[in-house]
Amino acid sequence: MWRLTLRSTLARRARLALTVVAVVLGVAFVTGSLVLTDTSTRLLDDxxxxxxxxxxxxxxxxxxxxxxxxxxxxxxxxxxxxxxxxxxxxxxxxxxxxxxxxxxxxxxxxxxxxxxxxxxxxxxxxxxxxxxxxxxxxxxxxxxxxxxxxxxxxxxxxxxxxxxxxxxxxxxxxxxxxxxxxxxxxxxxxxxxxxxxxxxxxxxxxxxxxxxxxxxxxxxxxxxxxxxxxxxxxxxxxxxxxxxxxxxxxxxxxxxQLDMIRVMLLALAAAALLVGAFLIGNTFSIVVTQRARELALLRAAGATGGQVLRSILGEALLVGVAAAGLGAVLGVGAAAAMRRLAGAFGVPLPDGGLVVTPRTLLVAAVVGVLVTVLAAAGPARRAARVAPVAALRRATAAGTGRTRTGLGLLATVTGGAAAGLVATGAPVTLLAVAATGALLGLALLGPALAPPLVRLLGRPLRLAGTPGRLAVEAAARTPARTAATALALALGLALISYLAVLGTSVKNSIRDSYAEVVTADLVVESARGEMLGGLAPEVHERIAGLPEVAVTSRIRYGHWRDGEQVSALTAVDPATLPRVAALRMTAGSLDALRGGGVVLAEHVARQRGLRVGDDLPMTFSHTGTRRLPVVGLLRDSDARALATDHIIALDTFATLYRERADASVLVRLAPDTDPAVARRAVTAALADTPTADVRDQAAAVAGRTGMVDQVLGLVTALLMLAVLIALLGITNTLALSITERTAELGLLRAVGASRRQVGWTIRWEAVLVAALATTVGVTLGAGFAAATVAVLDRDAPTALALPAGRLAAVVAVALTAGLLAGLLPARRAARMDVLRAIATP
Known part of the structure; x- marks a missing residue:
């Protein structure tokens, strides 16, 4: 049976080629992520x-x-x-x-x-x-x-x-x-x-x-x-x-500082593998359906169901081994590319020789083989159940099944309920349940939902004439195949849409809260954006002495231990800050900070059960644990504008910390001062302090949201690999479907359809699958982003913002990519020999 498996795999190597590519890309992503993080860790250790x-x-x-x-x-x-x-x-x-x-x-x-x-x-x-x-x-x-x-x-x-x-x-x-x-x-x-x-x-x-x-x-x-x-x-x-x-x-x-990069890369690698698993499962499902008569003849000749099962899994094993090997090799190059990509988005990683450990190669091999074999397990079980009598019939598309639909509804309702509970105050961990339920529900309900959605989305294609109408009917006629192909692309687009909506919502909330709270005319900050500051105390002194300046207020940041966790705090001058910021206290007063206390954001006080007059134990690196009295509560949005949930006075900061660098200097200009003239004066006063950057409010907001843009840009660029894998799925599915539609396409040509019309039928089908994936993916991503924003809103006001332009770009790119994915299958269909196609059984 193993010889038959090997021959069968080699005989169908063209059909499995794109599946191999998908696994190779997924394994390369995993390998590259491990190589990159291992390399960074080794370089830092060295x-x-x-x-x-x-x-x-x-x-x-x-x-x-x-x-x-x-x-x-x-x-x-x-x-x-x-x-x-x-x-x-x-x-x-x-x-x-x-x-x-x-x-x-x-x-x-x-x-x-x-x-x-x-x-x-x-x-x-x-x-x-x-x-x-x-x-x-x-x-x-x-x-x-x-x-x-x-x-x-x-x-x-x-x-x-x-x-x-x-x-x-x-x-x-x-x-x-x-x-x-x-x-x-x-x-x-x-x-x-x-x-x-x-x-x-x-x-x-x-x-x-x-x-x-x-x-x-x-x-x-x-x-x-x-x-x-x-x-x-x-x-x-x-x-x-x-x-x-x-x-x-x-x-x-x-x-x-690399932990976020490590987690992000491995999460994206998992997403790429999940998309690849959909493609693998879909490919083997199509191949098994097309081989139904062959498998039935094997059963009629004496092969058992177990032998057929092992034969299909053997093919998957061969594909997985080959793809894992190639993916591991390409992963080393992928690590170098990801390091350059991270640097291009402002996330520098240590530079040096790449480190490839035996553990990385073992993980690549195991991941490649397991993903392939597990994804092929479902089609293999169906192949093992092919009855010998099936050799006497033509293969037909599998129905949707009431049980499958019922389970899909149950999973979807469970996921939706979990998302709703999170939005109304349940623990954020339920979002994982919601995501799992939604994904499982879509996978199970896909065959039932695909035909009506395809016909709805395909209405504009009727304007394309016969090719458009044929494309709609072809996609609706094989709902399981269409749904599985679209779902792989939908997952990648959902992640991109999720990040776009979430990133825009967070950026807008930061911008709005900062603009609402900070009333300073100018903000002086470090051009390098150091976490703990970067401005020498002399910067404040030089600005304060200018005749164009009425008020300056310094801000510093520090870290403290809260049990086993590390938190940040903001140090301010209670006397000058109210003149450059409109803070809204809900209890206590900012002026009470002069006595050595701490002001908390409302949500922190609520979570800890603290009130004004209570003590908060805080551990500092130089002074050990101190109990600071809570002297006030600040609105959450105002605390966000100051970047932390804990605020102390600069005098208190001086007794607790050795750092003396300022993070920001907020500047209020003197009355009747020309802003342009004042800015030139401040810039001239800091001419010999090149790391000090003089910004207006818009530039200050851009500095605070720049990291969000960098991370989102990097993640989106890496997610495009998952989208590429999904697009390979569209190409692979259409290429495989042409084999079973050979007679149909031959008849179309025989009754007068031109090569151009046949080619556009396949291309429009690819676009339709991409449109279905885009609709599902963008809706799913935006929905989960809305739930996440609701969670963030508990701690600081965060409003949902839909980036219409960016989402429109996602839709346009996905549809264009779908059209490109259909080019090769369309070319093959258009060049098919008419007589041979008609003669195909």
Missing amino acids: QFRTATAGTDLTVRDAVAFDSAMGVEVARDPLPETTVRRVAALPGVSAARPLVRGEGLLEVAGRPVVPRGASVLASWEPAPVGAFPVRTGRAPAAADEVVVDEDTARAHGVRLGDTVTVRAVETARLRVVGLAGFGDRSGLPDSTVALVDLATAQRLLRLGTGVSEVAVVAAPDVAAGDLRQRIGQALGAEVEVATSQDIAAAGAKAARA
């Missing part, structure tokens, strides 16, 4: 391991937690005496002071603003230092600097050139060397400026303080023993960590 490779221990200021939301917390500098005390301890071979901070480079008068960090650090030789000088020499004087090779290459920096380094202080320095980072040419998407210790302390205004102390243990001393010894000598004010711990913590903080 980066931080390299940075600490020559150090056994690191001594630094103690904090309650290292990082939050992918950002490492700021630490206090250590006094110079700490370095001497560590160096004097027995078992210490070397104790080297290190200084590290933020230092922006300017080359030829132009600031170099990377997407990553602008690192300013004191240079140290190996084994402590991680930046070996590749060209030139190390910095030895106060006016010398070494830059990384990547930056030098990208901006034409050569030895002897003069560059400007802007930190707390600014200095013009002469480039005396070019450095690498381990075996690389620099840090990913970052700039590095290395100076001597005294210069680093001066530029960062640390006095004689240092960021940390790198400790090298004596050859005969264990790092664990030395760690305990240093900890006992210095006490709890410092943290003594091994190099492995430092590397792991730094890599973990960096990887936290």
Whole structure:
């Protein structure tokens, strides 16, 4: 039977070709996602391991937690005496002071603003230092600097050139060397400026303080023993960590920013495989129907139902193995392409050699084979039930079945009820039940719904004459096939529509709440959009001193631990904020923040059962757990405008955090001041602060919604792969259907239909299937987006917004793609030999 299976598969390789392509694309997506995330993780691990490779221990200021939301917390500098005390301890071979901070480079008068960090650090030789000088020499004087090779290459920096380094202080320095980072040419998407210790302390205004102390243990001393010894000598004010711990913590903080990308890629890969599974199942269903007589003859010749079942599953296994192998190979190239695509949408990923693990190859093989075999299981079971007497009859299309329709109605009603419950306040987890019910219901009800929907959507095609009418009838005559083909495309379009509606709703809500609350004339923010700010305090001081400015109000952000979770908070000036923002308190007052309390968004207070006067325990990295009194409740939409649900005063922030960078400066212009003149004055005052961006309200809103656009753009681009797989399904279905419609098409030609008319009949059928998929997909996506918006509206006002233009573009692209998907089958049908077609049984 296995020989028969192999021969049968090879004999029908043309019919299965597009199925193989669909599985290949799905497996390539899965493989590429795993390769990309494994590569990013490995590169980050290597980066931080390299940075600490020559150090056994690191001594630094103690904090309650290292990082939050992918950002490492700021630490206090250590006094110079700490370095001497560590160096004097027995078992210490070397104790080297290190200084590290933020230092922006300017080359030829132009600031170099990377997407990553602008690192300013004191240079140290190996084994402590991680930046070996590749060209030139190390910095030895106060006016010398070494830059990384990547930056030098990208901006034409050569030895002897003069560059400007802007930190707390600014200095013009002469480039005396070019450095690498381990075996690389620099840090990913970052700039590095290395100076001597005294210069680093001066530029960062640390006095004689240092960021940390790198400790090298004596050859005969264990790092664990030395760690305990240093900890006992210095006490709890410092943290003594091994190099492995430092590397792991730094890599973990960096990887936290990749978690969203990892989850997103794997979710999209699952969607692509699900679409491919529909195509596989549909293909095998068609092939089994066309082979009904052959299978019945096998049964008449003595083959059992189990043998037929194993034969069909064997074909699926061969297809899955071949597709998994090709998909795994293509997945490596897909990883590189996805990394470039992510960079194009403003989501940079670490650059370096791709990492392909045995686990990735195993997952690719298992996924490819399992998806193919499971998708073919249904058609295989039907094939096993083919009776020998069927050899005496022509194959007919399967009916819809009352049981199938009943189950479909039950699944649809269940899904709709779950979605309705979510919209009215039920847990958001029910959305998964709703989505599953809707998808299962559509799959089961498809054959019953397809004919009326096809005839309804096909009414405009009657204007196309005979080809249009024939296309409508052909699609309606095989409802199961039409429904299965359309559903695969509908799933991809539903996801795209869901993201379009949800993204537009969120963006509009952010824009509306910001415009309603923030009344400032200008907003000054970091051009790089750092999570915790990026504006030096001097920015506020310079703006506040301008005669064109009446009021300035600073905003800062910070992180705190809430049990095992990390949350963000906003720090404001209660005295000036009301003059640049129209906040609506529902209890308490903003002015009460001066006493060291916290204002909560209404939904947070409701969820926690808190009222004004209650205490909220909050854990901060430097001060540990503090209980802050709740002094006010703020409307949820106003809290959204301030970006967090927890608000404290700037004075309180100063006692809890070491960070001093502002995130925004809200500016109210003086009366009778020309806005254009004032903006030029503010811009001129910040001319030597290139990372400060002066924005009007529209630009400030665009900055807040830009990340939404970037993520949605990236996800939509990746979802197009699922749509491509579904379009292959239309091509494959029509190509396979032509085989069983050979006699019909021959008769059409015999009674006078031209090649052009036959070709357009097939093309219009493809367009009709795409129209059915578009109608179902857009409706489904918009419906689930509405339910999601209702969930978001519980925490902050979020109104449903339908992006008519974008949805119209989705419809136009889908219909055009459907037309293109029908080109090859139409060409084959039009070129069919009339006499041979008529003679086909």
